[in-house]
Amino acid sequence: MTEGKKSRVQVVTGDITEMAVDAIVNAANSGLMGGGGVDGAIHRRGGPDIIKACKEIRNNDYPDGLPAGKAVITTGGRLAARYVIHTVGPVWKGGKAGEEETLGNAYKSSLELAAVRGLQSVAFPAISTGVYGYPKDKAAVNAYSTVRSFLAQHDLPAVVYFVFFTTGDADAFMKAVSGLHGAGELQACR
Numbered sequence: 001m002t003e004g005k006k007s008r009v010q011v012v013t014g015d016i017t018e019m020a021v022d023a024i025v026n027a028a029n030s031g032l033m034g035g036g037g038v039d040g041a042i043h044r045r046g047g048p049d050i051i052k053a054c055k056e057i058r059n060n061d062y063p064d065g066l067p068a069g070k071a072v073i074t075t076g077g078r079l080a081a082r083y084v085i086h087t088v089g090p091v092w093k094g095g096k097a098g099e100e101e102t103l104g105n106a107y108k109s110s111l112e113l114a115a116v117r118g119l120q121s122v123a124f125p126a127i128s129t130g131v132y133g134y135p136k137d138k139a140a141v142n143a144y145s146t147v148r149s150f151l152a153q154h155d156l157p158a159v160v161y162f163v164f165f166t167t168g169d170a171d172a173f174m175k176a177v178s179g180l181h182g183a184g185e186l187q188a189c190r
């Protein structure tokens with residue numbers, strides 16, 4: 001990487017709800033009404049404006065729930081981020097039920113929303129790697145490859161952050177993607 005040039009993809013250890021970016025991505029469930037993990041933390045910290053916007057989306061656009069691989073955008077409420085992009089990742093079923101494509105679509109759909117809105121910065125959690133059981137190494141490769149491919153074809157967002165709550169998860173992500181094209185430019189911010 002050229003000295004002084006900032007990578008468009010960065011790995012951060014911290015709390016995604018504290019990221020001062022244009023949008024954070026919520027690893028949501030299809031109901032969009034909050035839950036555990038990242039989803040619950042975003043709804044708790046963001047406050048009632050997020051749940052109100054999610055209810056409107058459910059009532060007007062997705063009465064049966066947001067399908068896996070799709071994304072929608074709401075206000076960020078009380079978060080440092082202006083917006084929350086809600087996406088539903090796949091539940092891991094052994095890798096033979098379209099999980100790879102669905103996970104890639106969750107990242108791509110989120111990035112498409114960000115680009116259409118003119119957003120400069122987006123922060124992602126590790127989608128589907130918690131209770132949905134997607135293997136972290138496979139998810140890392142999918143996420144990084146999808147984001148890198150999208151950024152190669154689009155000017156926005158200008159920077160994408162992968163945010164991990166623990167250093168161990170950030171290190172595991174870096175290790176999983178280390179052999180991929182462009183991974184040498186990936187910056188880890190501690």
